[in-house]
Amino acid sequence: MSETLVKDKKSSILLNSEPIVKYRDVTKSFGDVHVLKGINLDIHPGEKIAVIGPSGSGKTTIIRMLMTLEEPSSGDIIVNGTNLWKMDKKGLSIRANEKHLRDVRGDIGMVFQHFNLFPHMTILENCMSAPIHVKKENKEEVRERSIKMLDRVGLGDKLEFYPSQLSGGQKQRVAMARALVMRPKIMLFDEVTSALDPELVGEVLEVIRDIAKNDDMAMVLVTHEMDFALDVADKVLFLDQGVIAEQGAARDVLEHTENERVQAFLKRFRRG
């Protein structure tokens, strides 16, 4: 009980700060399919948000647009006060070029459903490549930090292993270390446990829980793990047919909701 109180207190403080990310009337269509129909969402520094909802509801698309993997059809995504997908050119607002995207997305990191580790690099090299080449950081410093990070996710003894030598759960933990070494202010998790064998889910959730408790970055988790969402998230979004159908404190949405769609969805999940 006291822990929940602390968390609620923490999130109320967070809400007073300026949002680090703002979605304004964001839509996305693939051809005739309207995946997202007007998303408005604020992400505050340090806030942990879980996104739930039936498959095909557009959950993943929300975070993929923030990671610049998908371009919105309309609307704005503002990161640190800068429009992500649009830039100014001689007073005109035009489509962002790669340089602009790179400048703005630097604070964002992402972990994928299928890990997407680089198979030709050892797991240490996986962690080191981006800080060295993208951020031009000192190699020795990056190395030290990477080892520390891999240690933290429990893989400190496998630095020279290649991804193909690891289990799915281990791969996903490397993927998280790789993202963390870049010191993002926002971390996106795209159904990170759904490609894993059931017995490996726990070890990955444990690492995320650890990050959520001890790091002050904002986190957006697209997930099917309801109990986990309840435990980790400050806020839960329920996405249905391309709109945010319900949102609020985790406990309110997951345990006391009046929304019938949410109830039906949760019932189906809890049973399984």
Add this chain to the structure above:
Amino acid sequence: MNAIIEILPQLLRGLQITVSVLLASAIIAYIVAFIAGLARASKNTILNKIAGVYIEIFRGTSLIVQLFWLYYAIPMLFGIQLGSNWWTGVIAIGLNYGAYLAEVVRGSILAVDKGQTEASIALNMSSYQRMRLIILPQAVRMMLPEVGNYTIQMMKATSLVSLIGMRDILYYGDIMRSTNLAQAPLVYVVVLLMYFILALPFIWLTRKGETLSKKGVASQ
């Protein structure tokens, strides 16, 4: 056996031309294939089209025609003498197989799993860094068996330069055949064996490449 001892040194005189044409045309083919293949895989429509025209022209006509055509066309159209037929052979073989290998390069680049690009975007890599650090190292591994195969094809193709007067293995074989027809079967068998021995390392490389190409690669 005595006959072979007599034949072999004669044929070996042509080895230098065969090997040098192979090496030079292979280098040209690899470089051209790399550039054209990257252009084909890029989103730049102009580069893509230019590379496409080059590939279709060289794959759509046969090497022996290209060889003869260049043999007459280079001095005539450009008013330059390449100095030797060696260059004509090397350019013809290099450009022809460069076109085939360009498709291999393109195919391998496109075969790298899309998740690899997404992960490197998530790490904020530039498109150049993505290609150099993530996509190409994996694509090159995938190419290896086909590169081995096409290098064997190039080795076979070097025999065509004897038709434009280069003194390669086949050229000396033909000379020996015309001076002593009774020896012809043995001469050509030895010629074939020499080509086969040249092919062996590439046959081995192709096999090795096949196992290697499956490692360290995320393919779609």
Add this chain to the structure above:
Amino acid sequence: MSSNFRWETFVEAFPLVLQGLGLTVGLTFACFGFALLFGFVWIFLRRIPNKPIVWICTWVMEFIRSTPPLVQLFFLYYAWPVVPVVGVTLEPFTCAVLGIGIHYSTYIGEIYRSGIEGVDKGQWEASTALNFSNADKWKKIILPQAIPPTIPMLGNYFIIMFKEVPLASVIGVGGILFMANSYGASHFAYLEPLTIVGIIFLALSYPSSILIRKLEVKMNTRFDKNAVLSKSKMKTIQGMNLEGSDRIV
């Protein structure tokens, strides 16, 4: 020799070069047909349950495939007639069909093999369970499933052989390249007739390769996607897998 490309020469040479087209196309069909048949010989030989025979056969195929067809043509044309006992003089056309046909049969044989290996193992077991004779097993069950998926790849080899056939001009078979060269020799103008040859090849092989690509897509939807021999699968075919060769079904 003319010092520049001249359109008059081009126009004049065109009908003459074109006269060779019938022979070039005919030779392509003959070589391809022979390679199709001879490809079965390799398959047959490599299914003999005798390891040394299979081993020898595999290396002979590798030898033929890895050495220049030009030398093989010369061997058949110049050397074969003087080989003791078996040697006979061959007509240039026959020589070209044998030389190019056998060379490419080693590739075609590999295509057949992957087609046969692509047939589900259960099909063999089922046809045994139904007590088919060995011949019927092949004729009625295995080959009807093994061959159709290979058709696009065989089509590709038809185009490859079409472009290889001008090689026969070196032993005097009068296709388009031969015609162009003889026009060149008599008029001291090579560039124009050779350009014509290039254009003819391009005009015929480019549309055919598009056709093959379409066929490949069609086959992909009709058959199990994995059974169709895509280009990527050809990797293993061209770099023939010796280790797998002693597999006898």
